[in-house]
Amino acid sequence: xxxxxxxxxxxxxxxxxxxxxxxxxGVGITLxxxxxxxxxxxxxxxxxxxxxxxxxxxxxxxxxxxxLRALSALLNVYIEVFRGTPMIVQAMVIxxxxxxxxxxxxxxxxxxxxxxxxxxxxxxxxxxxGIISVDKGQKEAACAxxxxxxxxMVHVVLPQAVRNIMxxxxxxxxxxxxxxxxxxxxxxxxxxxxxxxxxxxxxxxFEVFFITACIYLALTxxxxxxxxxxxxxxxxxxxxxxxxSQSDSKAAIVVPKEGGVPND
Amino acid sequence: xxxxxxPILRVSGLQKRFGEHEVLxxxxxxxxxxxxxxxxxxxxxxxxxxxxxxxFLEQPTDGAILFxxxxxxTEWNRAQYHAKVGxxxxxxxxxxxxxxLKNCVSGQVRVLRRDRREAEEKxxxxxxxxxxxPYRDARPAQLxxxxxxxxxxxxxxxxxxxxxxxxxxxSALDPEMVGEVLSVMRELAASGLTMLVVTHExxxxxxxxxxxxxxxxxxxxxxxxxxxIFVRPNQPRTRExxxxxxxx
Numbered sequence: 001x002x003x004x005x006x007x008x009x010x011x012x013x014x015x016x017x018x019x020x021x022x023x024x025x026g027v028g029i030t031l032x033x034x035x036x037x038x039x040x041x042x043x044x045x046x047x048x049x050x051x052x053x054x055x056x057x058x059x060x061x062x063x064x065x066x067x068l069r070a071l072s073a074l075l076n077v078y079i080e081v082f083r084g085t086p087m088i089v090q091a092m093v094i095x096x097x098x099x100x101x102x103x104x105x106x107x108x109x110x111x112x113x114x115x116x117x118x119x120x121x122x123x124x125x126x127x128x129x130g131i132i133s134v135d136k137g138q139k140e141a142a143c144a145x146x147x148x149x150x151x152x153m154v155h156v157v158l159p160q161a162v163r164n165i166m167x168x169x170x171x172x173x174x175x176x177x178x179x180x181x182x183x184x185x186x187x188x189x190x191x192x193x194x195x196x197x198x199x200x201x202x203x204x205x206f207e208v209f210f211i212t213a214c215i216y217l218a219l220t221x222x223x224x225x226x227x228x229x230x231x232x233x234x235x236x237x238x239x240x241x242x243x244x245s246q247s248d249s250k251a252a253i254v255v256p257k258e259g260g261v262p263n264d
Numbered sequence: 265x266x267x268x269x270x271p272i273l274r275v276s277g278l279q280k281r282f283g284e285h286e287v288l289x290x291x292x293x294x295x296x297x298x299x300x301x302x303x304x305x306x307x308x309x310x311x312x313x314x315x316x317x318x319x320f321l322e323q324p325t326d327g328a329i330l331f332x333x334x335x336x337x338t339e340w341n342r343a344q345y346h347a348k349v350g351x352x353x354x355x356x357x358x359x360x361x362x363x364x365l366k367n368c369v370s371g372q373v374r375v376l377r378r379d380r381r382e383a384e385e386k387x388x389x390x391x392x393x394x395x396x397x398p399y400r401d402a403r404p405a406q407l408x409x410x411x412x413x414x415x416x417x418x419x420x421x422x423x424x425x426x427x428x429x430x431x432x433x434x435s436a437l438d439p440e441m442v443g444e445v446l447s448v449m450r451e452l453a454a455s456g457l458t459m460l461v462v463t464h465e466x467x468x469x470x471x472x473x474x475x476x477x478x479x480x481x482x483x484x485x486x487x488x489x490x491x492x493i494f495v496r497p498n499q500p501r502t503r504e505x506x507x508x509x510x511x512x
Contacts, residue, residue: 057323140321141357141416145423146346146375155370159361240363240402 004202011207019198019208026194027215029108033183033190034176037115041176042169044116045123048075049131049161050153052124075124082121088182090114095186111188115180119172126168130161163234170227174220191215270333272297272458273318273349273427278327280310280317287313289482290327295427295460300453302469302490303462305479306505311462312354314479315431318460319351347375350425354432356412358404358419364391365400368419376423383422390418394448410441414448421452428452430461466509470494478502 005014016023052072056065082090094117095110105113134157142152162169181192191212199208271294280288287310295301303311316322318329320337329336336345359367368387372378378386391397394414404412413433420428433449434442446468453459453472463469469476469490476493478486486499497503 135355135357135360137353137355137357138359141351141353141359143321144319144346144351144353145371145419146343147371148343151374155374156359156361163361236403240399240406242402243398243400 008207011202011204012211015198015202015204015207015211019194022194022198023191023211023215026189026191027219029111029188029194030177030180030190030192031219033108033111033115033180033188034173036112037119037180038169038173038176040112040116041119041123041172044120045125045127046158046162048079048120048124049127049158050150051075052128053131053153054149079121079124082118083125086182087114087118087179088185090118091183091186107186107188110186111180111183111190114183115176119176122172123169126165126172127158127161129168130165131157133164134160163231166227166231166234170224173223173227177219177223178216269296271295271330272299272332273460274330274333275314275318276328276330278314278317278329279325280313280322281325287482288317288324291479291482291484292327293477293484293487295458298456298458299475300457300459300473301461301475301477302473303460303477303479304464304466304469304505305485309479310482311479312431315351315429315460315462319346319349319429321351343375347371347423348425349427349429350420350423351429351431352413352416352420352433354435356404356409356416356436358412358416360404362403363400364396364402364404364407364415367404367415368422371419371423387418387422390421391415393421393451394418395444408441409437410444413437413441413445417445417448417452427458427460430459430463432462432464434463434465464509466494466506478505480505 005011052075054068056068091110091114094114095105095107098105098110138156138160139152142156147155180188180190183190184193184196187193195208195212199205273295274292275294276292278288278291279286291310291314293301303314305311313322317324320342324337331340331345331349334340336349358364359370362370365384365387368391369380369383372383372386373380376383388397388400391400394417396411396414396418399407399411399415404415407415417433430449434445437445442465446465449459449461449468450472459473461468461473471490473490476488476490477484478493478497478499480501486493486497486502492498493502494506497506
């Protein structure tokens, strides 16, 4: 091997060359944990939101009302506990708690589990906000047409709610990419953990973590851009075709959104 | 339904309280097959609450709704009941996340379990009836109020309802759009659809409906044929209300 580099960028190049694959595998794990964690957390959030909004008729008998009350109390406890404690502590408690009870989880499974449950608690509140943002008439119309609570939530209310909360979902995603770094305390070999090992060999902390910071930034920036594209896709077309005008039954006119069509 | 004269919908002793506030204080009436009933009355007289109680958007405090002689709350499957008793809202409430066509299809597919192709055919048939078929791909946000309400009517009709409830269907519309919605409703009435219409359109109540119910302070103050109510009202409060709204 050559002599060790002497300049900052010399070190950066040297480290990239030597530990490039290490960083890459760290990025892989970070993305894996953040993406699955966010997706599962989002699913948890939606489910909790559906469960918490089950309507109870005031004239319903107690054995109908009681289970729903209990469920809603349980869900509130879940949200309060996981929003109210740091994820780094949750990681320790869950991972070592399971071990204490004789359940030895692979760290990667533990990592995804922790991020999912933690994200789910936040998502539940975010989705609740999204549901509030949807006009009550939407739910009423769905009920009036005969849809069940589940159907009206899944097909009418939540699609609109989710569109409204896309910015917050993006936040959670970015937070998860960054905060999965705390999982190094249970030895998940994600990006931060890998960086620490890389820095340890030559004791070049600044150079290594400079690289790490750049990688995190690149990841989060890419994700936010992708989510923007997704948002635009969800908004759908601003144009539509009018089939068959009065003068020509085969005519198809494209009317722009802010065009000749009166808005209310 | 062997008895021709049996009511399709019977409202019996309906009461609704919001806290201390009694909005409905014992409402009873029958609706027969093909009836077009207008419910008129001042704001706050409980007209809309009555309609919302009939399809359980509000839970009645007391009393019963009988549909084909069976208690709608306990003896009917809720989804089935809703499919048969449709509703048109003052604020349209078209599903904002769906195109015009999908608005008219989703209920048929989800609730009635209709085949999608069949549902689309039916939706287009009714959209054509209300003159909105050309806009099948538009989103609700791209339509005017009158257009939205016509789509909402098509959406309700696509479910093949036996009774259609209208909750002030023209009250949120600009004056020049009221006519297009009323003319659709006139055609429906002529076609024999059973309709229950809460309205401020006195001309509609007088000319189109077979029966008029005048509500005042949570009770039915007077009910009868339109010519009785509008020409020879019995009750002083009916007379007072009519002279106020007709500006006579």
